Amino acid sequence: MDLITLWFWLIALTFTLYFFLEGFDFGVDILRPFLAKTEAEERALVGTIGPFWDGNEVWAIAAAGVMFSTFPVWYGTLFSGLYPVFVIILLSLLMRGVSFEYRNQVDQPRWRAFWDWMSFLGSLLPSFFWGLTMAKLIEGLPVNAEERVVGGFLDVFTPFSVVGGLATLLLFMLHGANFLLLRLHTDTVLYTRARAAALFWGALATVAILAFVVMGYVTEGLFNSFGVGPWLFPLAAGLTLGSIWFGLTTRRDVFAFLMSSLTIVFSIVTIFIALYTRQIVLPSTLDAAFNLGLRESASQPYTLRLMTWVGGIFLPLIIGYQIWNYYVFRERVRPDEGGLNKGYD
Amino acid sequence: MDFDVLGLSRFQFASTSIFHFFFVSLTVGLAFLIAVMEGIAYFRKDKAHIYSNMTNFFGHLFLINFAVGVVTGIVQEFQFGMNWSQYSKFVGNIFGVPLALEVLMAFFLESTFIALWWFGKDRLRPVVRLASIWLVAIGTQISAFWIVLANGWMHRPVGYEVVGDQAFLTDFSAVVFNYKAWLYFLHVQGSAWTVAAFLVLGISAYHLLRRQDVEVFSRSLRIGLVFGAIGTVFSATSGHRAAQVARYDQPMKFAAMEAQWETSTSPAPWSAVAIINESERRNDFNVEIPYLGSLLAYNRPVGNYEGMIPLQEQYEEQYGPGNYIPPVTWVYWNFRIMVGLGVILLLAAFGGVYLWWRKRGGLNDTRWYLRLLLLTIPMPWIANFCGWITTEMGRQPFMVYGLLTTSQGVSANSFGEVFVGLVGLWVVYLALIGLDIYLLTVTARAGVHHKPEAQMVAAPAPNYAGEGFQEYDRRN
Numbered sequence: 001m002d003l004i005t006l007w008f009w010l011i012a013l014t015f016t017l018y019f020f021l022e023g024f025d026f027g028v029d030i031l032r033p034f035l036a037k038t039e040a041e042e043r044a045l046v047g048t049i050g051p052f053w054d055g056n057e058v059w060a061i062a063a064a065g066v067m068f069s070t071f072p073v074w075y076g077t078l079f080s081g082l083y084p085v086f087v088i089i090l091l092s093l094l095m096r097g098v099s100f101e102y103r104n105q106v107d108q109p110r111w112r113a114f115w116d117w118m119s120f121l122g123s124l125l126p127s128f129f130w131g132l133t134m135a136k137l138i139e140g141l142p143v144n145a146e147e148r149v150v151g152g153f154l155d156v157f158t159p160f161s162v163v164g165g166l167a168t169l170l171l172f173m174l175h176g177a178n179f180l181l182l183r184l185h186t187d188t189v190l191y192t193r194a195r196a197a198a199l200f201w202g203a204l205a206t207v208a209i210l211a212f213v214v215m216g217y218v219t220e221g222l223f224n225s226f227g228v229g230p231w232l233f234p235l236a237a238g239l240t241l242g243s244i245w246f247g248l249t250t251r252r253d254v255f256a257f258l259m260s261s262l263t264i265v266f267s268i269v270t271i272f273i274a275l276y277t278r279q280i281v282l283p284s285t286l287d288a289a290f291n292l293g294l295r296e297s298a299s300q301p302y303t304l305r306l307m308t309w310v311g312g313i314f315l316p317l318i319i320g321y322q323i324w325n326y327y328v329f330r331e332r333v334r335p336d337e338g339g340l341n342k343g344y345d
Numbered sequence: 346m347d348f349d350v351l352g353l354s355r356f357q358f359a360s361t362s363i364f365h366f367f368f369v370s371l372t373v374g375l376a377f378l379i380a381v382m383e384g385i386a387y388f389r390k391d392k393a394h395i396y397s398n399m400t401n402f403f404g405h406l407f408l409i410n411f412a413v414g415v416v417t418g419i420v421q422e423f424q425f426g427m428n429w430s431q432y433s434k435f436v437g438n439i440f441g442v443p444l445a446l447e448v449l450m451a452f453f454l455e456s457t458f459i460a461l462w463w464f465g466k467d468r469l470r471p472v473v474r475l476a477s478i479w480l481v482a483i484g485t486q487i488s489a490f491w492i493v494l495a496n497g498w499m500h501r502p503v504g505y506e507v508v509g510d511q512a513f514l515t516d517f518s519a520v521v522f523n524y525k526a527w528l529y530f531l532h533v534q535g536s537a538w539t540v541a542a543f544l545v546l547g548i549s550a551y552h553l554l555r556r557q558d559v560e561v562f563s564r565s566l567r568i569g570l571v572f573g574a575i576g577t578v579f580s581a582t583s584g585h586r587a588a589q590v591a592r593y594d595q596p597m598k599f600a601a602m603e604a605q606w607e608t609s610t611s612p613a614p615w616s617a618v619a620i621i622n623e624s625e626r627r628n629d630f631n632v633e634i635p636y637l638g639s640l641l642a643y644n645r646p647v648g649n650y651e652g653m654i655p656l657q658e659q660y661e662e663q664y665g666p667g668n669y670i671p672p673v674t675w676v677y678w679n680f681r682i683m684v685g686l687g688v689i690l691l692l693a694a695f696g697g698v699y700l701w702w703r704k705r706g707g708l709n710d711t712r713w714y715l716r717l718l719l720l721t722i723p724m725p726w727i728a729n730f731c732g733w734i735t736t737e738m739g740r741q742p743f744m745v746y747g748l749l750t751t752s753q754g755v756s757a758n759s760f761g762e763v764f765v766g767l768v769g770l771w772v773v774y775l776a777l778i779g780l781d782i783y784l785l786t787v788t789a790r791a792g793v794h795h796k797p798e799a800q801m802v803a804a805p806a807p808n809y810a811g812e813g814f815q816e817y818d819r820r821n
Binding site: 050080083 | 408409411412413415416417418419420422423425426427428429430431432433434436437438439440441442444445446447448449450452453454456457458459460461464465468469511513514515517756757758759761762763765766769770773777780784787788
């Protein structure tokens with residue numbers, strides 16, 4: 001494997017880790033208004049992701065940063081081409097990121113309600129628009145001969161990209177509900193509600209993902225370049241998605257969470273396989289001649305070698321201490337008295 | 346500045362950077378101060394409760410600010426691709442590397458260990474918590490290093506080769522040991538320490554004036570003084586050197602900082618106040634102090650420096666026709682405000698150290714000095730903004746000095762989308778900065794024993810009794 005291929009897959013890895021990790025903390029925040037009936041429950045739900053969301057979010061910055069250094073042309077064209085989409089994502093993340101810290105600073109129900117809305121919208125919008133961005137990677141953008149994207153904001157909404165966004169959003173909700181099953185005390189009413197939510201949103205997610213796959217197959221030629229081998233990945237994604245239902249109904253929480261994680265992993269891998277087998281990182285909808293090629297968009301070997309050293313040292317280290325972080329805060333959360341303020345003294 | 350896509354993009358970049366730096370300069374400095382406080386709390390067992398109260402109090406302020414620093418940082422990174430895609434494509438090979446290094450070496454470290462430090466109070470051994478806050482502090486410095494290194498490269502590109510329409514990296518060690526970047530780093534670092542030190546000083550003074558929690562705040566006042574003295578000296582010396590360096594590697598910026606249109610005499614005077622007439626390329630009014638110009642530029646009372654008019658001719662020969670004179674009034678005045686505030690802060694810090702030495706415990710009761718400290722709180726921030734405006738505007742029209750102009754780097758976005766994006770960002774930024782200041786003020790005023798009714802909730806209560814968490818009882 002040469003360095004361009006390696007870095008293409010490392011970008012896939014950072015995006016995968018981002019969707020897997022922030023997927024569940026987005027999901028928890030989107031489900032919060034549906035699950036929490038009291039202030040204590042509200043706080044318990046925030047508490048399930050409190051020490052993690054920040055570290056999870058950095059994977060988005062890592063994905064963009066790694067893309068910038070190893071595929072500058074891809075990074076520049078995609079990020080300027082989807083300008084309004086990224087503005088929405090950024091504004092959402094801005095408001096959401098501070099909501100955790102700010103919501104408990106002023107003791108007023110209205111103040112808290114405002115920040116709860118911000119973290120709800122701040123998770124809902126990025127989930128949808130990150131999914132839309134992934135769909136756009138497959139579908140392509142109107143890239144012209146100067147590697148610039150033409151067209152306005154409304155052009156990004158196509159049936160395929162909207163279904164992609166919805167599928168991602170619903171999958172995150174399912175993933176978040178599964179995460180809650182691992183993080184909440186099993187004898188609480190919140191836990192019961194989270195299970196019901198997982199079954200309900202999971203069913204919708206399955207429909208949306210199937211629609212996305214069918215549309216990808218029929219209209220986008222998503223799988224045209226797939227040989228027999230790569231087909232294993234979308235099939236695996238389908239299987240893992242289906243088995244979540246089995247995990248939930250037989251009360252195997254760890255299994256269910258593992259399966260929703262794998263569904264996300266296999267879905268992202270499928271998208272990147274589609275790009276890789278075509279050797280195109282961003283198709284042009286104007287003319288195939290303007291497609292951004294995988295090799296032409298990459299940095300030169302010296303930069304890639306340097307990044308390989310850096311990535312080789314730091315990526316395992318980061319993954320290591322993030323796992324430790326999850327281990328330290330592994331105990332389950334319960335929304336009753338005494339425990340909620342324990343983080344602060 | 347014309348309000349076309351280029352103008353809007355520049356305005357957008359400047360506002361994002363300045364808003365981001367408002368939060369980040371405090372984070373970078375305060376992380377270190379808190380790490381030191383926590384270190385003292387760990388090693389001075391007899392005074393542990395005082396110092397852990399102190400770290401909790403300032404740690405709370407730190408967290409309020411940290412969250413906004415993180416989220417504005419995402420905008421900072423994404424905007425290169427969004428607004429400056431041509432720039433990104435041109436220099437991504439080089440500029441992307443320090444940026445990626447920043448994320449991999451620093452951002453993950455900070456965001457993970459800040460959670461472990463704050464929420465791990467009842468779960469981690471004290472020594473692990475101490476290590477966590479030190480890792481956060483180190484992470485913030487690493488982060489500052491790489492981003493300033495990237496910025497320094499734009500001011501003095503080294504270790505590259507232009508092939509076709511892209512700049513390629515040829516020598517990464519040249520990029521890392523770029524002297525310009527190191528000067529900028531020391532300067533930014535010094536000013537970040539100054540921001541944090543004067544915030545700690547001001548808050549400590551506020552409580553000492555009211556004689557609240559004297560035990561805690563008299564000590565934080567002294568820690569603040571040490572950091573303030575170090576920070577101001579670092580900013581002043583590295584800033585002085587950075588200006589001297591600009592004289593030979595960015596002569597146009599240096600001339601603009603001094604509003605020097607024609608080449609100066611030797612010894613050169615220093616302009617203290619000038620009314621600048623940019624359209625006619627001269628100063629309508631100028632108060633000059635003899636010899637000082639040479640002294641500042643060369644550390645000796647002789648030597649001249651080039652003016653903007655001859656430099657303009659020189660640049661035209663070198664880079665082709667165009668206007669290479671930056672917005673002189675902006676550069677000149679921002680530079681002077683920065684230096685003026687820097688001098689005041691330096692005097693304030695060393696005045697405090699002197700009082701401490703002369704009066705010992707009496708420093709807590711020197712009311713005029715404590716009142717003065719309250720006034721100094723915003724000054725380092727203002728000086729920072731002025732400094733960034735000076736150095737970034739002074740570089741115009743270049744984005745990468747001598748290689749790429751700002752207008753060549755901009756994305757081909759439509760006016761409408763950039764405008765709407767800019768308005769959205771401003772609304773959110775203004776709200777965040779207002780909330781940040783409001784919450785910092787409320788929390789700072791409430792003092793040590795104030796507990797917000799519920800802090801950001803971590804994984805609450807380990808509720809299974811006797812499973813090993815008791816052994817990590819907090820020491821105090």
